[in-house]
Amino acid sequence: MGSCHGRVALVTGSSRGLGRVIARKLSEAGADLVLNYRKAGGRSEAQATALAKELVERGSRAVAIRADISHRDEVAAMFQEIGAQYGRLDILVLNAARAPFKGLGELLKRDLLQLVETNYLGNVYCVQEALPLMRGRPGNVVFISSLGSRFVLPNYPLGSMKAAMESLVKQWAMELRDRQISVNSVTAGLLKTDSLMVLRQYWPGVERLPASAFVELEDVAAVVLFLCTEAARSIRGQHIVVDNGFSNELVRPAPVG
Amino acid sequence: MAELLISQDQIYREVRKAIADALQIPEEKVQPDSSLISDLAAESLDFIDINFRLEQRFNVEMPRKYLLDHVEELFGEGTAIDDRGFVTAAAVTIWNARLGSAGPGLRAGMSLEEVPALVTPRTLIMVVDEILATRPEACPACGKAAWTVADGGAIGCGECGAHVPLVAGDDVIRRWLEEFRARGGLKSSAP
Numbered sequence: 001m002g003s004c005h006g007r008v009a010l011v012t013g014s015s016r017g018l019g020r021v022i023a024r025k026l027s028e029a030g031a032d033l034v035l036n037y038r039k040a041g042g043r044s045e046a047q048a049t050a051l052a053k054e055l056v057e058r059g060s061r062a063v064a065i066r067a068d069i070s071h072r073d074e075v076a077a078m079f080q081e082i083g084a085q086y087g088r089l090d091i092l093v094l095n096a097a098r099a100p101f102k103g104l105g106e107l108l109k110r111d112l113l114q115l116v117e118t119n120y121l122g123n124v125y126c127v128q129e130a131l132p133l134m135r136g137r138p139g140n141v142v143f144i145s146s147l148g149s150r151f152v153l154p155n156y157p158l159g160s161m162k163a164a165m166e167s168l169v170k171q172w173a174m175e176l177r178d179r180q181i182s183v184n185s186v187t188a189g190l191l192k193t194d195s196l197m198v199l200r201q202y203w204p205g206v207e208r209l210p211a212s213a214f215v216e217l218e219d220v221a222a223v224v225l226f227l228c229t230e231a232a233r234s235i236r237g238q239h240i241v242v243d244n245g246f247s248n249e250l251v252r253p254a255p256v257g
Numbered sequence: 258m259a260e261l262l263i264s265q266d267q268i269y270r271e272v273r274k275a276i277a278d279a280l281q282i283p284e285e286k287v288q289p290d291s292s293l294i295s296d297l298a299a300e301s302l303d304f305i306d307i308n309f310r311l312e313q314r315f316n317v318e319m320p321r322k323y324l325l326d327h328v329e330e331l332f333g334e335g336t337a338i339d340d341r342g343f344v345t346a347a348a349v350t351i352w353n354a355r356l357g358s359a360g361p362g363l364r365a366g367m368s369l370e371e372v373p374a375l376v377t378p379r380t381l382i383m384v385v386d387e388i389l390a391t392r393p394e395a396c397p398a399c400g401k402a403a404w405t406v407a408d409g410g411a412i413g414c415g416e417c418g419a420h421v422p423l424v425a426g427d428d429v430i431r432r433w434l435e436e437f438r439a440r441g442g443l444k445s446s447a448p
Binding site for chain 2: 046109
């Protein structure tokens with residue numbers, strides 16, 4: 001029996017990339033899953049629905065729910081649906097993110113609003129709405145951060161939101177300590193996901209970095225799962241860097257070829 | 258304008274291939290007027306992937322930003338998109354003047370969220386074509402006018418082998434907008 005048997009987990013932004021791998025990992029550990037995607041009618045919806053179907057076929061419970069976390073009413077509706085379907089929530093993985101790839105000087109007001117509304121407000125809405133469903137049992141909230149929270153990259157204003165969220169993680173951890181809800185972040189290094197396609201255009205050379213500069217999605221998901229187990233219950237308000245050691249070294253691997 | 262080295266048909270073939278490869282769909286599904294989003298289910302990250310493929314193919318730098326973003330940066334926030342996120346009449350005038358049949362369908366009052374769905378292969382062909390048209394007459398390295406096309410894609414100097422210097426996509430748009438403003442195009446859009 002998996003370590004998450006009988007628990008219900010929501011992973012925001014889980015139609016593809018890291019969110020998808022985390023959702024699958026939690027499901028393999030026995031959790032019932034709520035998958036979330038933002039846009040109706042697109043490939044995300046098809047992928048989230050297909051994953052839900054796959055998990056159900058393998059014997060877990062899983063549903064895909066559409067909600068743009070930047071809209072408070074959509075977040076509220078998503079949690080209402082989770083309440084209706086499962087009656088509870090035990091694990092909340094805040095993975096969804098959305099950002100323009102632009103320099104700070106080029107950000108329009110609506111770019112700034114989108115940054116804050118999705119990556120800060122949206123995550124806060126999710127935690128606020130999740131708490132009533134997490135009442136009376138130990139729970140886990142894991143925020144997916146990135147090295148952008150502490151190092152700068154060209155055209156990556158999302159990093160500042162990751163830093164803001166890492167700060168909130170500590171605040172939530174304190175506020176929720178007595179409810180036995182752990183709140184931590186997993187600070188991921190370079191991942192070979194769809195987002196890498198973005199990076200290679202805005203950060204030339206990234207596609208030529210050696211394999212050792214990257215971290216496997218599976219390895220990040222494994223740490224997320226660990227933070228949701230009994231063994232990790234005393235880890236509170238921490239930022240666990242999972243980057244294959246990339247950020248430790250002042251001299252980073254140079255692009256090859 | 259310099260003589261065409263790569264025809265629009267050739268560009269279309271590559272655009273079609275880039276879209277099909279990025280979206281993992283058969284090329285036959287891609288038609289010149291297919292909406293990448295509505296008809297082919299592309300998402301924002303896919304646009305970047307498609308652009309990257311075209312960049313590799315033609316050795317160009319595709320625009321990083323949408324036309325309406327450039328309008329707002331150059332002419333001020335609120336020019337193209339109002340406070341509530343809706344397209345303005347001025348935006349429609351600029352859009353139609355620039356894209357014509359390569360990007361029909363922009364309406365005043367449309368939500369900004371709906372704009373990316375207007376992008377079709379025709380839009381991408383126009384963007385690539387415009388960038389390729391910025392090549393200088395002669396090679397800056399050797400002075401010879403001997404551009405050739407390698408393998409249907411990247412343009413290089415047939416004399417010395419140098420890559421052709423092309424204007425970046427964002428700069429092509431910015432230049433066009435500045436010329437549009439200089440010829441009074443923006444004023445004629447006032448309601």
